[in-house]
Amino acid sequence: MDSTISPADLAAIWLTIKLATVVTAILLLVGTPLAWWLARTRCWWKGAVGAVVALPIVLPPTVIGFYLLVAMGPHGPLGQLTQTLGIGLLPFTFAGLVVASVIYSLPFVVQPLQNAFEAIPERTLEIASTLRASALDTFFSVALPLAKPGLFTASVLGFAHTVGEFGVVLMIGGNIPDQTRVASVQIYDHVQAMEYTQAHWLSAALLLFSFAVLLLLYTFHPTGKRK
Amino acid sequence: MTAIHARFKLDYPGFTLDVDIKLPGSGVTALFGPSGSGKTTLLRCIAGLEHAEGGLLRMNDQVWQDGEKFLPTHARSLGYVFQEAGLFPHLSVRRNLEYGLIRIVPDKRKVQLEQVVELLGLSKLMARTDPTSLSGGERQRIAIGRALLTSPNLLLMDEPLSALDAASKQEIFPYLERLHRELEIPVLYVSHALDEVARLADHLVLLEQGRVIANGTLGETLSRLDLPTAHLDDAGAVIEAKVAMHDEAYSLTRLDFSGGSLWVSKIERAAGTLMRARVLARDVSVAIAAPHGSSITNIVAARIVEIRDEGRDRVSLRLAVGGGQTLLSRITRRSRDQLGLVAGMEVYAQVKSVALIA
Numbered sequence: 076m077d078s079t080i081s082p083a084d085l086a087a088i089w090l091t092i093k094l095a096t097v098v099t100a101i102l103l104l105v106g107t108p109l110a111w112w113l114a115r116t117r118c119w120w121k122g123a124v125g126a127v128v129a130l131p132i133v134l135p136p137t138v139i140g141f142y143l144l145v146a147m148g149p150h151g152p153l154g155q156l157t158q159t160l161g162i163g164l165l166p167f168t169f170a171g172l173v174v175a176s177v178i179y180s181l182p183f184v185v186q187p188l189q190n191a192f193e194a195i196p197e198r199t200l201e202i203a204s205t206l207r208a209s210a211l212d213t214f215f216s217v218a219l220p221l222a223k224p225g226l227f228t229a230s231v232l233g234f235a236h237t238v239g240e241f242g243v244v245l246m247i248g249g250n251i252p253d254q255t256r257v258a259s260v261q262i263y264d265h266v267q268a269m270e271y272t273q274a275h276w277l278s279a280a281l282l283l284f285s286f287a288v289l290l291l292l293y294t295f296h297p298t299g300k301r302k
Numbered sequence: 303m304t305a306i307h308a309r310f311k312l313d314y315p316g317f318t319l320d321v322d323i324k325l326p327g328s329g330v331t332a333l334f335g336p337s338g339s340g341k342t343t344l345l346r347c348i349a350g351l352e353h354a355e356g357g358l359l360r361m362n363d364q365v366w367q368d369g370e371k372f373l374p375t376h377a378r379s380l381g382y383v384f385q386e387a388g389l390f391p392h393l394s395v396r397r398n399l400e401y402g403l404i405r406i407v408p409d410k411r412k413v414q415l416e417q418v419v420e421l422l423g424l425s426k427l428m429a430r431t432d433p434t435s436l437s438g439g440e441r442q443r444i445a446i447g448r449a450l451l452t453s454p455n456l457l458l459m460d461e462p463l464s465a466l467d468a469a470s471k472q473e474i475f476p477y478l479e480r481l482h483r484e485l486e487i488p489v490l491y492v493s494h495a496l497d498e499v500a501r502l503a504d505h506l507v508l509l510e511q512g513r514v515i516a517n518g519t520l521g522e523t524l525s526r527l528d529l530p531t532a533h534l535d536d537a538g539a540v541i542e543a544k545v546a547m548h549d550e551a552y553s554l555t556r557l558d559f560s561g562g563s564l565w566v567s568k569i570e571r572a573a574g575t576l577m578r579a580r581v582l583a584r585d586v587s588v589a590i591a592a593p594h595g596s597s598i599t600n601i602v603a604a605r606i607v608e609i610r611d612e613g614r615d616r617v618s619l620r621l622a623v624g625g626g627q628t629l630l631s632r633i634t635r636r637s638r639d640q641l642g643l644v645a646g647m648e649v650y651a652q653v654k655s656v657a658l659i660a
Contacts (some may be wrong), residue, residue, distance in 0.1 A: 095633055108358070130550075175594040198384065198386075198388055199390070201375070201382075202382070202384065203390075203401075204351070204374070204375040204376045205349060205351075205375055205380065205381065205382035205401055206376075206401050206402035206405065206448065206449070206452055207376050207377075207405040207406065208401075208405060209374075209376050209451055210376075212376075212405070216401075217390060218390075221390075221392055223392075275643045
């Protein structure tokens with residue numbers, strides 16, 4: 076038996092990176108406006124939205140996976156939608172995995188961004204508006220640059236958390252090579268097949284990756300120069 | 303010349319702003335009043351940072367706000383200088399200055415970068431990358447320059463000196479005075495310091511508990527005895543006077559105004575320069591006959607226009623000194639009775655000290 080990383084392992088690692096990259100990109104696009112809204116609104120249902128966003132932190136991944144499976148299934152609302160749109164059903168596809176991961180990692184992107192946006196004084200935004208910047212202009216020229224440390228944290232956490240997911244993947248994605256078999260699932264397979272050496276290699280790779288990411292976060296975290 | 307018409311009614315718990323004022327479209331108009339009088343709220347309404355439903359704001363021939371229309375802040379041609387500079391920490395000094403400038407289409411730029419750098423003495427600061435490393439006074443000068451560079455039709459200043467220490471205030475004052483002299487932008491200047499107002503303003507609006515209690519030229523308003531400004535410890539009138547001559551031997555300068563002249567410590571200004579002198583009420587005493595053998599050199603013939611009881615031992619006098627100019631005097635009630643002072647009497651005002659303010 077090959078004691079190093081096999082092509083199947085490499086494929087799993089590659090799929091993991093691909094998934095985490097796509098999910099992080101989507102999360103930054105969706106999470107940034109959501110975090111901005113949560114940080115600035117005085118709307119009464121802000122609390123409810125914030126709680127829903129935070130749910131994946133406390134729920135067992137299997138619960139999220141189960142509901143998503145139902146929703147994306149042939150009789151679920153999401154499933155009906157995707158079928159109507161001619162996309163077919165999402166469970167056990169890469170796309171389904173992306174949708175699930177976006178929801179699963181949402182709080183890890185939204186919360187650091189929201190904290191960063193909340194740290195920007197209202198006055199700073201008012202000043203921009205007195206200097207002829209519209210709300211959108213102010214967002215891009217003042218809020219986003221000032222929230223850079225939060226943006227960095229959000230990206231790293233979103234990426235790393237997606238790499239580390241397992242339960243949701245198993246529920247939604249199953250275990251299809253090159254489609255849904257990500258590194259964490261591959262390790263599970265190795266252990267099931269008693270291939271401990273390979274499980275060791277892959278686990279060590281994930282451990283090192285996670286450590287490197289957190290090291291990056293704690294060492295090079297760009298602190299905002301704010302007074 | 304009325305260029306600004308503002309009418310706002312805004313209810314907060316425990317505070318109501320209810321104003322309807324017309325303001326001149328040139329010079330510096332001070333909004334003066336104690337804290338909680340609504341100065342800042344009024345300024346924020348004018349800027350559109352506060353939305354007073356049903357308010358009205360006309361700026362020259364433009365409507366910024368009325369029943370139907372509400373122009374958002376960024377669409378109003380105004381500059382706003384806050385108490386704290388609020389420079390953008392992620393931008394260099396130059397980029398901070400240019401933030402508003404680049405948002406103005408080039409042919410609408412009446413104020414140029416070089417002009418502002420020169421006017422506010424910013425050339426040494428232009429290369430600085432981190433605005434948070436500057437002193438308070440330097441930061442505030444950049445904030446003023448940044449606001450000016452949007453070529454605003456109206457400059458709003460909300461106690462721009464109050465967050466600064468005395469030294470930084472003195473550092474900024476000459477720049478504000480230059481601004482006043484050299485730019486043709488009308489300024490609304492919020493302050494609760496009478497000396498700042500006397501130094502900078504041409505026009506004065508007094509606010510109390512959200513209402514306008516006086517609105518007139520600086521000279522007229524400061525010399526009214528029925529307003530709270532007359533009761534302040536540093537109450538006083540301003541006199542516009544011209545530099546007439548210098549006495550090199552005694553190091554004095556004579557200022558002439560139509561009602562007389564005042565000697566002050568020698569100033570380095572050419573004859574003919576128009577100066578503004580502030581004379582505090584507590585520095586003016588009166589005599590019913592021309593005084594002899596007094597060390598006070600500034601004695602001006604005056605007529606008592608009004609006498610008002612300040613309560614306890616004091617009374618305030620309003621004195622006409624010719625040329626439509628006014629002095630205030632604060633004396634004891636006993637002196638009034640011993641000298642038999644009544645409105646209409648011709649007296650001599652003895653001015654102990656004069657502060658030159660512009």
